[in-house]
Structures are given as structure tokens and as C-alpha cells.
Amino acid sequence: MLSFVEENYLKAIYHLSKGGKNSVSTNALAETMNNKAASVTDMIKKLSAKDVIAYEKYKGVNISPKGKTEALNVIRKHRLWETFLVEKLGFSWDEVHEVAEQLEHIKSPLLIEKLDAFLDHPSVDPHGHPIPDKHGKIQETKQVPLSTCLLNKKYKVQSVKDGSPAFLQYLDKLGIYIKASILIKERIDFDNSLELIIDNKNKVFISQVAAENLLVTE
Amino acid sequence: MLSFVEENYLKAIYHLSKGGKNSVSTNALAETMNNKAASVTDMIKKLSAKDVIAYEKYKGVNISPKGKTEALNVIRKHRLWETFLVEKLGFSWDEVHEVAEQLEHIKSPLLIEKLDAFLDHPSVDPHGHPIPDKHGKIQETKQVPLSTCLLNKKYKVQSVKDGSPAFLQYLDKLGIYIKASILIKERIDFDNSLELIIDNKNKVFISQVAAENLLVTE
């Protein structure tokens, strides 16, 4: 059984390794966990002893199959709770992360089964991120940053890369939301900002940074 | 800010002191917390330093006004979550305690506000226990154990004293639930068991112990 803290480390390793593709350095982990490298080394040893990561001194860590399953389950819980908070309790999408960080550690498989059913088995959370099913399977869709898209072509907002409240509130102000339609009217050479048409009617300008964090499909 | 463990101690003190009326001994606390008395003494000092209890060596502890407020808030959260689990997720009343023990420690006043509204501001939980309002106010109703009631008089089940799964499942089997109507047909002298009529139709027998744990009003 993993502790709250261990679950959080594992989740960070999963994300930093892009789902297990890369290995993760001690410093990178220390950075995202807001801990010192020495503390991370200690924790790495514990996680390694529990067989959720593979670790070789000075070589970084790799998540194991068992660790991936655990991480995906925590992510599943996080995203189901976020969906609950928005869909059922009326939270806005920029308010849910902190609370879901706590709720994701509740241990009760039955609770998650029932929550999932109550929400009608959602496939994505309020930020457009896919919700792993109970076996850890994720339904991926090939999304690209809006910053790489063509002019005068209609795209659909699928998810946000950065889920920070500041960014989400900014999107709210612009009238941009998950599933919104976007067309790039013009790319401003000066700063790579974009002029957009949202839902075929509203004209807004968006910075390059913002466009890089908005993922769309055709 | 209280830790999970501190909140659990405080809750136990609140219950053992019958809402702050009595003082609580180290041993009693050790018993309900499943800890050793020495550990309790340590924790008592911490809680005392945080001004949630008053403590004098060898004299037991008394919950303070601040401690009472904290305890009631945890109890409020516990009971709201139990209500959610039963009303919205379809848990049965004997399955919710363990999960609510975890959920009650989630820190987010906004969450509880919204959960309360989502549940339509319930006044009692699935076991008939009153839910304190956000100011810690409890709406008490004067209930008596069925074991002390008169023959051939109609009573209404208000709550269970013992919320153990075993007792709750037993009540399910007997067809007894919160708000059910009960009439005592006969008291068996041999073992003080009772012959009951539930909802004016079903005849069942109930042991004295069970009758002591069933609280009713006229």
C-alpha cells in the first residue's frame, strides 16, 4: 500500500516520464515535488524497494509496470473527482485542481466505481484530459497546439496543456472552452500572437504562449 | 491547522465527552483510538498547546470552545459525505462509515458548502444522526431507546445508536429503517426481547440489545 506522499511522487514520475517513455532525473523530480534532491533520493529508494520504479544510482528512475498501474489509478481518481466537482457541484474548471489533489488519495475502489457510474463513465475531465478506465487504459486523441495550426481552418478545442487557474481564467475571459470552435484569422508576425474567431462569431487575440497551451483537433 | 490524526482525536474527545459535557480520561481515549495511553498523553499535550482542549495532568481533558467548533466541523463533513454516498452514489447505510472516515478530512470549505447545497441541506445523515450546520449548530430531537418504550403505542425510528455494519445489516433483515413506524406488541419476560409490528404489518422479534440501540420518538 502506497502512502499519500508515495502516490504523489509516482504521479510526478509518470507525468515527467511522459507516461513511462523517458527516465526521470532526481533534480527534475525535486523541482516538481518542491523538495530537495536529497529527500528525493531517499524516496526513490523506498519506491524502488516497493517495485514501482526501477532505480540505478546516478542514472535516474524509470516507472515499472506496477508503478504505471498505480499512477494511472491515482490519475483516474483525480480526473473523476474533477469531473464530479464541475458537473455536479458547480465548481468552475479553475477551482478544482487543489481539491482533487486531496480527493485522489481516498482509498475505496467501490467509491470510484460508483462515482464513475454516477458521472456516466466520462472519458475526459473538465480540462479535456482523458480519464483512464479501471484497467488503466487511456483513450488518446492526437491533439496539436493551436500555435502550430494553419490559418482559416476550423479547429476544435480538446484540452489545455497548462491547467493553472490563471490560464483557465484567461480562457474564460476570451470565451474559449473545451469543444469550442476556433479559426485562426491571422498570425501577427511581431510577437506570434494570433487573431482568432471563436464559434464563428467572436474575434479575440491570443498570445503565442497561450496558443502553445491550447490543444486542438481538426 | 489540525492534522488528520489530531482531528480524529478531537472527534473522539467530543463523542466521549458527550459533546463537551464530561471530561475524558487518557485510558478511555486510548481505548477508542486503539492507541496506548502513553501515545495519548503525547497527543493530549499537542492538542492542549493548540488550545482545542484543556488539560491538567492526571485530571483528564476537556474540550474547549475552539475544539468543539473544530470537532463539529469534522462531524458535519463526515455526515454530509455519508449522506452523499447513500443518496447519490447508492451505497447502503452499512458501507459508508469507513469511506466517510477518509473523506471527512478533506480541507475545502467551498467543497462542503457546495456539497451541502447539492444534497439540499440535509438535517440528518443515513443513520439518523443530526448534521451540524456550518456554524456548528445541531438540531437535537429528544429520542429514546426502543427498549424503554410502552406497549401498543406507535413510535417512529429516528436513529441508530450503534452504527456498526453488523447491526445495520440486521436491521435491514428485519425491515427496520429510519422513519419506519414501530409498535411493541409484547415484551418477552425471559430475555427482554420485543415482539414488534413494523409499518402496521410485519411482525418481527428483536433482542434487548438491539432495542437499546434503536432510538425512536412518539
Added chain:
DNA sequence: ATTATTTTTTAGATTACCCTAAATATTTAT
């Protein structure tokens, strides 16, 4: 190919919560 820099690990402490064993205070029984 050394030296300098960066990264990672080790050593030794700290806090929260729990333990056992021993000491001390309180209560009960004679």
C-alpha cells in the same frame, strides 16, 4: 585529458506519531 561545474548521494538532524518499560500519581480496598 584534466579541470570545473553540475548532479546525485550520503551523513546526520528534525518533526509527527506511535511504541515499550519504568516511574509516579490516584483510587480502591482492607
Added chain:
DNA sequence: ATAAATATTTAGGGTAATCTAAAAAATAAT
């Protein structure tokens, strides 16, 4: 009112998760 029994506290330790400072390894730079 003193001895016996019970309750409580103190002393000293252990584990989880963190830290700082110092040592060691890996990487980068000349």
C-alpha cells in the same frame, strides 16, 4: 490509613518524510 491496584506520565526508541552540509560521481569545458 496504609497497602494494593489502577491510571497516567516520563524516558527512551522507532519509522516516515523532510531538511542542510558535505562527499562522490557524472558531465561539460577548456
